[in-house]
Every structure is written in C-alpha cells, then in structure tokens.
Amino acid sequence: MSLATLIRRTAVILLLLAGAAQWWLWQRTQDELARLTARxxxxxxxxxxxxxxxxxxxxxxxxxxxxxEGLLRVGLHAAPGAALRIRELRIRRLCLAADGTLSQIEGSAFGASLPLSSLHGIVASGPDHLPVPSPADLGEAWLQFDLDFRVRYVAPSQLAQVALTASGPLLGNLYLNTGVEGTRQVFARAPEQMLIRALTLEWADGGLLERYKDVAAARARLTRPAWEHAVIARLDRRARAERWQWQDDTAAAVRQVVRRTPYLRLRLDPPGDVVLNNIRLYRMGDWPALLGFELSTMGGFEHPLPARTWP
Structure with a gap:
C-alpha cells in the first residue's frame, strides 16, 4: 500500500469518526434543550x-x-405574548459538573430585543403622588442590545458568580457583576432564599433614563425642573422621617441621578448574611446599612463592550 493511499484512507476514517461524533453531539444537544424547555x-x-x-x-x-407565563409573567407585569428575543446565542464555553448540572457558561447574545411596549409596570404613585411611568409608556416598542455574559458556580463555596456587559442604542452601556450564595436546590426551586454577597452595577445611559424622566414629568404635568425638585424634596423628607442610614456621598449621588448624570455606579456589599426574601422584614431606613449600599456618579464606563450588531 502506497503512502498516498494510506493517507487518503486515514483521512476518510477520521472524517467518518468526526461526522459520527458531530451527529452524537447534535443529538445530545437536542435532548438537553428539550429537557431545559420542559423544566x-x-x-x-x-x-x-x-x-x-x-x-x-x-x-x-x-x-x-x-x-x-404564569406567576413569572405576573411578576414582570408583562402582557400575554410578550417575549424576549435573541437573534443568535453564541456559547463559547460550557462546563458541566460530575452530576450533569451546569458549572460554567460563557458567551454572547446578539440582537437581543426586550418588548418595552408589553411591559406595563406597577400601577402606583411616586413621590408626592406623582405618577410612575411603566416601560410601555416610553414610546419605544423594543429595547435592543447585545450582551456578553459569564456565569460560574463554585460548588465548594456554593457561590454563583454572574458577570455581564450589555450595549444598545437606547440602553447605553451596562455592566453587572454579582455574587450570590445558595445550594443548587435553592437556585432551582427557591431563588428568593439566595444570599447576596456582592453586586456592582455600572450604567452609562444611552437615553433610556432621560426618556423615563421626561415621560414622568409630562405625566405629572410638570416641567422637568419642577419634577426633579418634587422628587428630591420627597426623598429628603422620607429619608429624614425614616432615618435612612446612608452616607452623605450616596445621598448626593441619588439627587444627581434624579437631575441628570451620564454615568452611575451602584454597589452592594452586605456586611452580613442578607436573604432576598427577608429584606422586606427590615424597615427601609435600615436597608442602606444592611446591604452596604453605595451610589456614585463619578468616573466613567471603562469595561470592554460586546460586539455591536444594532444600527
């Protein structure tokens, strides 16, 4: 047998093996997606x-x-038929634990669209009984963005680490990094029992927050400056009455966000165990200290952005 013939036969065998492996992997992926859909x-x-x-x-x-659907749709105040859509989900890394559960996933979502017109929000009054607009009132049918994400579960410490960066024409640029603690059973069946360990949120507004303020002022039949003054006055009165335990820098940053800011950074660093479901058991004045709440408008957005697919 010549060397050329041996090489050709070896190549054919390798191609057949690769095809069989790809078919098995495709079939397994379909099965996993079917199980996920059922869950x-x-x-x-x-x-x-x-x-x-x-x-x-x-x-x-x-x-x-x-x-x-069901309680989740009710909790989101979404209209029937509302759906988050993603043109392409690209998973770069996927790791499973020995028991088959997810331990790490990393990838990107391209062409994501959130139906703002189908999110009706909570019917409630804001400061001094000012009406609070819902996302459906903002005059935009969809909020479009691209997203990079990374999720990792560290089993020995029962800690889930989530990091994501999003960017879109109205959203602007957003970065979230959080760590929450809980067993796999808690995450799957009782997420409200998770413990908050840390959270950092950075947002460079692309117009969404300013649009919200303009709509809120219009619905209250106030000029924008008058609306800002009313909101800040109400917050100050409530903070004094309830003795909010927040730092002066954070209070000043909250006022600045109400007025106008191109960037904000929010941090939660609880000094102790904070269960999401139990936070409402404490008076609101204790929340800033309980959560280690900090807000700043200093600095700027410096995180790498996902690949841009929107116009």
Whole structure:
C-alpha cells in the first residue's frame, strides 16, 4: 500500500469518526434543550429555530425566544405574548459538573430585543403622588442590545458568580457583576432564599433614563425642573422621617441621578448574611446599612463592550 493511499484512507476514517461524533453531539444537544424547555414550562415557553454544537466545545443557537407565563409573567407585569428575543446565542464555553448540572457558561447574545411596549409596570404613585411611568409608556416598542455574559458556580463555596456587559442604542452601556450564595436546590426551586454577597452595577445611559424622566414629568404635568425638585424634596423628607442610614456621598449621588448624570455606579456589599426574601422584614431606613449600599456618579464606563450588531 502506497503512502498516498494510506493517507487518503486515514483521512476518510477520521472524517467518518468526526461526522459520527458531530451527529452524537447534535443529538445530545437536542435532548438537553428539550429537557431545559420542559423544566421551564411552569415559568414560560422557550423556543429556538436552529442549534449547532461544536466538537471543540460551545454552540450556536439561532432564533431564540422566551415567553414568560404564569406567576413569572405576573411578576414582570408583562402582557400575554410578550417575549424576549435573541437573534443568535453564541456559547463559547460550557462546563458541566460530575452530576450533569451546569458549572460554567460563557458567551454572547446578539440582537437581543426586550418588548418595552408589553411591559406595563406597577400601577402606583411616586413621590408626592406623582405618577410612575411603566416601560410601555416610553414610546419605544423594543429595547435592543447585545450582551456578553459569564456565569460560574463554585460548588465548594456554593457561590454563583454572574458577570455581564450589555450595549444598545437606547440602553447605553451596562455592566453587572454579582455574587450570590445558595445550594443548587435553592437556585432551582427557591431563588428568593439566595444570599447576596456582592453586586456592582455600572450604567452609562444611552437615553433610556432621560426618556423615563421626561415621560414622568409630562405625566405629572410638570416641567422637568419642577419634577426633579418634587422628587428630591420627597426623598429628603422620607429619608429624614425614616432615618435612612446612608452616607452623605450616596445621598448626593441619588439627587444627581434624579437631575441628570451620564454615568452611575451602584454597589452592594452586605456586611452580613442578607436573604432576598427577608429584606422586606427590615424597615427601609435600615436597608442602606444592611446591604452596604453605595451610589456614585463619578468616573466613567471603562469595561470592554460586546460586539455591536444594532444600527
């Protein structure tokens, strides 16, 4: 047998093996997505058009959508049929634990669209009985953005670490990094029992926050400066009456956010164990100290942005 023939036969065998492995991986991906869809049925409907896994790890999913139902839809104040849509979900890294549960996932969501017109918000009054607009009142049908994300679960410490960066024409640039503690059973069945360990949120507004303020002022039949004055006056009165335990710098930053700021940074660094479900048991004046709440408008957004796909 010549060397050329041996090489050709070896190449054919390798291609057949690669094809068989790819088919097995594709079939396994379909099975996993079917199980995930079934687990989400009590919360909503997950759909996708195509999914393609890669032998070297990761996958791409096209035409992804999630339509919340039941208590989740009620909690989000979403209209029936409202759905988050993602044109393409690209998973670069996916790691499973020995028991088959997720331990790490990293990737990007391109062409994500949140239906603002279908989110009606909470019907309530704001400071001094000023009406609070819902997302549906902002005059935009969709909030479009791209997203990079990384989720990691450290089993020995029962800590879930989540980091994401989003960017869009109205959203602007947003960065979130948080750590929450809980067993896998807590995350799957009782997320309200999670412990907050740390949270950092940075936002460079692309117009969404300013649009919200303008709509709020218009609905209150006030000029924008008059609305800002009314909101700040109400916050100051409530903070004094309830003896809010917050720092002067944070109080000044809150007032600045009400007026106008291109950037804000919010941090939570609880000094002790804080269970999400129990926070309402404390009086609001204790929340800043309980959560280690800090707010600043100094600085600027410096995190790498996801690849841009919107116009």
């Amino acid at each position: 989400l049925i009590p919360h909503g409907e997950l759909r996708y058009q195509h999914a393609w896994p890669f032998l070297w790890g990761g996958a791409r999913i096209w035409g992804l959508s999630f339509q919340p």
